[in-house]
Every structure is written in structure tokens, then in C-alpha cells.
Amino acid sequence: MSQTPLIQILFLSVGLFFIGMYGLFTRRNVITILMSIELILNSVNINFIAFNKYVYPHQLEGLFFTIFIITIAAAEAAVTIAIIINLFRSHHSVDIEDANELKW
Amino acid sequence: MDISMIIFYCIAAFILTAALLAVTTAKIFRSTIWLLFSLIGIAALYYWMDVQFIAAVQTVVYVGGIVVLLIFSIFLTHKANDAMPRPPVMRRIWAGLASLFGIALVLHLVYHHSFATPAGAGLNGDVANIGTQLISTEKGGYALPFELASILLLASLIGCIVLAMRKGTANVNSVE
Numbered sequence: 113m114s115q116t117p118l119i120q121i122l123f124l125s126v127g128l129f130f131i132g133m134y135g136l137f138t139r140r141n142v143i144t145i146l147m148s149i150e151l152i153l154n155s156v157n158i159n160f161i162a163f164n165k166y167v168y169p170h171q172l173e174g175l176f177f178t179i180f181i182i183t184i185a186a187a188e189a190a191v192t193i194a195i196i197i198n199l200f201r202s203h204h205s206v207d208i209e210d211a212n213e214l215k216w
Numbered sequence: 217m218d219i220s221m222i223i224f225y226c227i228a229a230f231i232l233t234a235a236l237l238a239v240t241t242a243k244i245f246r247s248t249i250w251l252l253f254s255l256i257g258i259a260a261l262y263y264w265m266d267v268q269f270i271a272a273v274q275t276v277v278y279v280g281g282i283v284v285l286l287i288f289s290i291f292l293t294h295k296a297n298d299a300m301p302r303p304p305v306m307r308r309i310w311a312g313l314a315s316l317f318g319i320a321l322v323l324h325l326v327y328h329h330s331f332a333t334p335a336g337a338g339l340n341g342d343v344a345n346i347g348t349q350l351i352s353t354e355k356g357g358y359a360l361p362f363e364l365a366s367i368l369l370l371a372s373l374i375g376c377i378v379l380a381m382r383k384g385t386a387n388v389n390s391v392e
Contacts, residue, residue, distance in 0.1 A: 124228045130315040135239030137311030138303040169339045187372035189282045193289045194379035200293045
């Protein structure tokens with residue numbers, strides 16, 4: 113079997129994306145929601161690498177997108193954790209149901 | 217089915233199992249450790265796809281950086297052995313149904329789309345190649361996004377310090 117395993121990798125990343133979505137729907141804790149977002153970003157990275165490797169093998173664009181996504185995810189995680197610590201300081205909880213002052 | 221596909225299926229099963237446990241475990245610290253295993257599995261997948269540089273970046277930034285940050289924030293805000301309250305059954309059912317529907321829809325679309333996969337030359341993912349194109353200023357170079365990313369990192373660094381500063385002691389501009 114000489115066919116490229118692109119479709120299997122896409123199936124894997126679809127599974128990973130929707131596992132992240134499930135976590136986003138069910139969890140009510142800010143830290144676990146952040147973890148679900150990391151899973152979703154990782155599934156997107158797998159897609160970029162797979163398309164670059166198997167569909168456009170003479171370019172490197174997907175690799176660069178992956179590197180920049182990882183950079184932005186790191187910055188985002190750092191800022192989110194600063195916000196979480198601030199939230200915990202003012203509300204003594206990291207549950208999103210407890211932070212409802214801006215809810216209309 | 218050759219040996220490399222068997223390795224791929226093992227890696228895929230490991231990633232999906234660890235991810236599923238990460239979003240369903242009740243204890244938040246265990247959930248982070250499962251996320252760690254899932255990210256290591258994704259790094260292994262990058263090694264399997266022969267993009268060693270991305271695998272190294274994934275290991276250093278995600279496994280060594282983001283997960284450690286998450287563990288720090290858990291220890292600052294939780295007791296290590298706290299179990300989170302289970303989500304209500306109805307919410308779990310609807311979330312599961314929505315996710316399954318999404319998986320079915322996207323798998324259907326992906327399965328019936330034929331991708332043009334050129335045979336022959338593989339990806340040239342040398343670190344030298346990546347580095348040259350990353351800071352090249354010519355057409356197709358990524359020098360501008362590279363510099364913008366450094367500005368973004370600086371901004372987030374300053375933003376974190378400002379956000380995490382305790383009110384009243386270090387904030388000079390506060391009126392109170």
C-alpha cells in the first residue's frame with residue numbers, strides 16, 4: 113500500500129478537535145477550558161503539518177504557520193494564567209459561573 | 217498494512233485516549249497530566265511525519281512551557297486533590313451529541329473529498345531550510361511575521377506583569 117496516510121491523519125485531528133469541543137462544552141473551570149483550547153490548537157497544527165507534507169511537499173508554509181500558532185498559544189496561555197490568578201484573587205474561585213458581573 | 221501504519225495507529229490511539237481522559241477526568245491535576253501525555257503523543261506524531269524541528273518546538277514549548285504554567289496556576293488556585301463537581305447529565309449528553317454530530321459531518325466531508333497528493337519528492341524540513349526562509353526578507357520570506365511575533369511576546373510579557381501586579385502596592389497610578 114503506497115498511498116499516503118493523509119486521510120488517517122485528518123481523521124485523527126478531527127477526533128482531537130471535537131474532544132476539545134466536548135471539553136469546552138462541559139467544563140466550567142477556567143483552567144480546564146484553557147486545556148481544551150490547547151487541544152483544539154494542536155489539532156489545527158497537525159492539519160497544517162499533514163497538508164504541507166502530503167499535498168504541498170515542495171513548500172514550507174504549513175511549518176511556519178505551525179510555529180507561529182505555537183508562539184501565539186504560548187503568549188495566550190501566559191496572559192490567560194495572569195488573568196486566572198487575578199480572578200482567583202478577587203472572586204476566590206476560578207469557576208466561570210462565579211464571574212458574572214459583566215453578564216447582562 | 218505495513219509497520220509504519222501500525223506505529224501511526226498506536227500513536228493515534230494514545231493521543232485520543234489521553235485527550236479524552238484530559239477532558240473527562242474529575243480531578244484537575246490528573247486532567248493536566250493526561251493533557252501532558254496527549255501533547256507528548258502529538259510530538260511523537262511529528263517525529264513520525266519526519267518534521268523533527270516542529271516536534272522539538274512542540275516538546276519544548278507545549279510540554280516544557282505551557283503545561284508547567286498550567287500546573288503552577290493549578291497549585292496557586294486549587295488544592296491538589298480537589299475533585300471538580302461533575303457536569304450535569306443533560307449538559308454532558310448534549311455536548312456529546314453535538315461533538316458526535318460534528319465529527320460525523322466533518323469525517324463525511326473529508327472522506328468524500330479527494331486530495332491531490334503528488335508522489336515523489338518528500339518535504340525538505342531541514343532546520344537550515346526553515347531558518348533561512350523564516351528570516352528571509354525576499355518574496356516568500358517570513359521576516360515581518362517573525363518580528364511581529366517578537367513584539368507580541370514582549371507585549372504579553374508586559375501584560376502579564378501588569379495584570380498580576382498586586383493592587384495598591386506596586387500600582388503607582390492608582391487613585392486610591
